[in-house]
Amino acid sequence: MSSSNNSTKSRTRALSLAALGVVYGDIGTSPLYTMKEVFAAGHHPVALTPDNIYGILSLIVWSLIMVVSVKYLTFITRADNRGEGGIMALLALASRNLARDKGKQRLVMLIGILGACMFYADGMITPAISVLSAIEGLQVATTAFDSWIIPITLIVLFILFFVQSKGTGTMGALFGPIMLLWFGTLGTLGLINIFHHPNVLVALSPHYAVHFFIASPWVAFVALGAVVLAVTGTEALYADMGHFGRKPIQLAWFSLVLPALILNYFGQGALILHDPEAVKNPFYLLAPDWMLYPLVALATVATVIASQAVISGAFSVSRQALQLGYLPRMEIEHTSSSQEGQIYMPYVNWTLMLAVMALVVGFGSSGDLAAAYGIAVTGDMVITTLLASVVFHGVWGWSWLRTGLVVALFLTIDLAFFSANVLKIPDGGWFPILMAVVIFSVMLTWKTGRDLLFLRLKSEAMALDPFIESIGKYPPTRVPGNAVFMTQNPQGVPNALLHNLKHNKVLHEKVVLLTVKVKDYPFVPLVNRLNVEKLGHDFFRVTVRYGFKDEPDLPRDLRMCSVHGVELDSIDTSFFIGKETLILGHEPGFAFWRKKLFVAMFRNADSVTNHFKLPPNRVVELGAQVIF
Structure with a gap:
């Protein structure tokens, strides 16, 4: 028993170390710019007074406690979809509970999709502001690097996105130890400066945050727009839960990440109290001169790791959205033979890179980028709370009173942050x-x-049962082999089947009508993956089910048909796919610009052959024109 417990503890510690690099990279690099932006001389500067500094520090520490420790780690991470987290998993969990009310279900789906879009917007800004703020540390040492900040940042970002296709398995093993060094450095630098001004620790009391709001309500409200930078990255806690589990993520937070962040923020506060001029870059000025260049190098590596986690998250969310039907099929490459979750999506990668680089060039500094940061993060926080409320009441069975009290607390915090960031829109x-x-x-x-x-294809399709009966009465020539016809409508005759019969005047010995369904939970066990129905006259209806995180592989899964008495020898099996060509029409119900957008995406979507891993030399495509 003791050896088993020791093994469990060792595994938990190992996962906690790994979580440092993936889960906490974003929030762990926030000290690079948060305090600097709070007191930056922008449109809404916060005066450098001791009361304001204490108030800001108190707001930061209690934001970390209430948003991360209480909201996410205590409540939201419990709302898992069969072990998986993230906005898409939460969306699927919440919408499933509203299956009987299509109106509410559609509203929840729209809110959840908007949350996923906020995640993408956040994913564009995070690498830009993180890497740029790290490289800007060179300006603290000398002004000679001023003109090189943007070029160096772009080079680092290009390398980051370029290596995505190589996979992160090898580098991933280093992420945890490097971030362990990073958080250790954060805490140590903060602690050294706290020794010079220990009175700063009084700001641990929430009294100073309350007093800040009472004494200067408008200044405190505006300051929330920068304070929220301290809690960016919280969505990663939830999104990556399936990789590490709830306990390792909690252990890493409470044992290392939270103490290190608090020490560093309070160290910056102590430094500013001692030397107000340090507000220009309080993070780098925490360090002695000899440590500046090594710290810039470590910060750059830490921000690259933080960006890596965001990019991987974008790949994961894109695949989930694709499987659930919200994005067209795209090429997906697996970069690891052992980790199913390590994927690379070229289109998403290069689109994200161009957006990130455009942000760096367009805004020019981390200070200007900070104005763009926050809206997406806080919007995502609000949407997560709304979706969680559906889960609290509908799935967990909480009373309306209990749900209302908890959700009201979280929404008060979320909406305060969101409202403050609205000021930064211009x-x-x-x-x-x-x-x-x-x-x-x-x-x-x-x-x-x-x-x-x-719906258009379904309304035009021939009913399946009468068709099979007519085949029995007037049988065409049957040729050896198996034909698999892919169809979304299992009750109708696929157009590809009709075209094949019309032009070739033959049917194969076995005809399989194959429908793929994606469920609203992450994984479908192999025992539930396949369903086979015998329809008579050697016609079979096969349904293959995948979760939104499963990897589709039809040749592999169709081999399980033998368990149901249907042998599909891969050598003798051909896959027939209907390939529709869409022609723009003028039917009402869909705006013309949306039709053009849909047709363009439809034409450029990845092929069914690639998406379902069909053998190209066994695929027959039969086209049809559809007026859309």
Whole structure:
């Protein structure tokens, strides 16, 4: 028993170390810019007075406690979808509970998709502001690097995105130890400066945050727009829960990350109290001169790791959205033979890189980028709370009173942060809103267009049962082999089957009508993966089910048909796919610009052959024109 417990503890510690690099990279690099932006001389500067410094420190520490420790680690991470977390998993969990009320379900789906779009917008800003703020440390040492900050940042970002196709398995083993060194450095630098001004520790009391709001309500409210930078990255806690589990993430937070962050922020506060001029870059000025260049190097590596986690998260969310029908099929490459979750999506990677680089060039400094940061993060926080409320009441069975009290507490915090960030819209906050609207339009257009196309094809399809009966009465020539016809409508005759019969005048010995369904939970066990129905006259209806995080592989899964008495020898099996060519029409119900967008995405979507890993030399595509 003791050896088993020791093994469990060792595994938990190992996962906690790994979580440092993946889960806490974003929030762990926030000290690079948070305090600097709070007191930056912008449109809404906060005066450098002791009361304001104590108030800001108190706001930061209690934001970390209430948002991360209480909201996410105590409540939100418990709302898992069969062990998986993240906005898409929470969306699927919440919408499933509303299956009987289509109106509410659609509203929840729209809110959840908007949250996913906010995540993408956040994913564009995080690498830009993190890497740029790290490289800006060179300006503290000398002004000679001023003109090189942007070029060096772009080079680091290009290398980061370029190596994505190589996979992160080898580097991933180093992420945990490097971030362990990073958090150790954060805590040590903060502690050294706290010794010079220990009175700063009084700000641990929430009294100073309350007093700040009472004494200067407008200044304190505006300051929330920068204070929220301290809690960016909290969505990663939830999104990566499936990789590490709840306990290792909690252990890493409470034992190392939270203490290190508090020490560093309070060290910066102590430094500013001692030397107000240090506010220009309080993080780097914590360190002695001899340590500056090594610290810049370590910070750059830490921000690259933080960015890596965001990029990997974008790949994961994109695949989930693709599986659930909100994005067109895209190429997905697996970068690890042992870790199913390590994927690379070229289109997402290069699109994200261009957006990140455009942000760096367009905004020019981490200070200007900070104005764009916050809207996406806080919007995502609000949406997560709303979706969680559905889970609290509908799935967990909480009373309306209990749900209302908990959700009201979280929404009060979330909406306060969000409202403060609304003030930053003219200064750059418009960018994540614009990106979220664009991505939302794309995802909703694809989902709606696919549904309309399915209904159009379904209404024109021939009923299956009468067709099979007619085959029995007037049998065509049957040729050796197996034919698999892929169809979204299991009750209708696939167009590819009709075209094949019409032009080739033959049917194969076995005809399989194959439908793929993606469920609203992450994984479907192999025992539930396949369903086979015998329809008579050697026709079979096969349904293959995948979770939204499963890897589709039809040849592999169809081998399980033998368990149901249907042998599908891969050498003698051909896959027939209907390939529709969409022609723009003028039918009402779908705006013309959305039709054009949908048709463009439809034409450029990855092929069914690639997506389902079909053998190319066994695939036959039969086309049809559809007026859309």
